[in-house]
Amino acid sequence: MxxxxxxxxxxxxxxxxxxxxxxxxxxxxxxxxxxxxxxxxxxxTVPNVNPIILTLIACTLISCINLFYINEVNRKTKTAFISTMITIVILLFFIVIVTEKSMFQGFGEEEIEEISVFSLYIGVDFTKIGASMIIMSAIGSIVDVAISIASSMSEIRNHNPFISRKDLFTSGLGIGRDILGTDTNTLFFAFFGSYLGLLIWFKDLSYSFGEIVNSKVFSAEMINILCAGIGVAIIIPITAWITAYFLVKTRDK
Missing domain, CATH: 1.20.5 (Single alpha-helices involved in coiled-coils or other helix-helix interfaces)
Structure with a gap:
């Protein structure tokens, strides 16, 4: 302590x-x-509660805290918030389909021994829980990319007040491309950092490469990373377009 x-x-x-x-x-x-x-x-964990709707509410609150509480309510945070919500909704529909098709929800055989003494009949939909888990792990990166692009584009517009909407949008995409590589790598190394012990365990159990890749624990985390990376990629053009639209519209007024 x-x-x-x-x-x-x-x-x-x-x-x-x-x-x-x-x-x-x-x-x-x-x-x-x-x-x-x-x-x-x-x-x-309450029965009959929809985890997807609950996740949307939680993501909205987290976005408000990270954008409006930390950076106050202004033009940059408003556009970043709108972009985040649009991306979350798009990503959520995609992730629900992925979780239903991949069937990675639940626990892997490596985890069964630790929880075998507990009852798994807890009355919740693990498919929706899996989708919620991916969204909650991606929300931080998505908000971070949104505010980074919106803030940078706002600075560009302040230094060049008469920039066109197209040029401002192109600048936002260029900023996003620089962020994309580092953010996806951050997600990747966060996985290996948190699951390094599991990978060592795979080595001690003499798992082959195929067994590691096909294990539920590993596959679930890789799906998590890939979906979060997709969310980071999607929010770049969305934030660039929305920010360019509102900044030029405000200037014209």
Whole structure:
């Protein structure tokens, strides 16, 4: 417990020194996001609750916290929020189809031994839970890309007030292409970092490459990464177009 307190204190001090008031808001936002996730998980276990709708509500709250609470309500955060919501809805329909076709929901055989003493008849739809899990793991990257593009395009418009909508959109796409590679790699290495122990376990169990790739645990995480990467790719043109439209429209008025 002391380690957690010290690490949290160090993080808070660094965020205050570097980010100032926005750093304080960012630190508080961590706990707000955690509260939203915890409340979502608790409600998700209630029978007859639709996890998809609950996930949409949770994503909306998380987006509001990360955009409006940290960066305040302004032109950049409004366009980033609209772009995020459109992307989440598109991605959610796609992910529901993927989860139903791939049937990766539930637990793999590597996890069964640890939970064998518990009852799995908990009255929830694991297909929808799987789709919700992917969306919740992707929302952070999606919001991050949206605000990065919207903020950069706003700065471009401020330095070049008479830029055309087409040129501004093209600039947004160029910014997005630079972000795309780093963000997808971040998702990829986050998986290997969190599942390094599992990969070592595969090695100790003498799993072949084919057995690793076809194991439910590995496949579920790779589907998670690929779907999150698709979400990051989709939001780039959406944010670029919406931001270019609103910035030029505001200038013309």
């Amino acid at each position: 002391n380690v957690l307190v010290w690490l949290a204190a160090i993080l808070f001090i660094l965020m205050v020194l570097i980010g100032g008031k926005k750093g304080v808001r960012s630190f508080v936002a961590l706990f707000l996001n955690f509260g939203v996730l915890l409340l979502t998980i608790i409600i998700m």
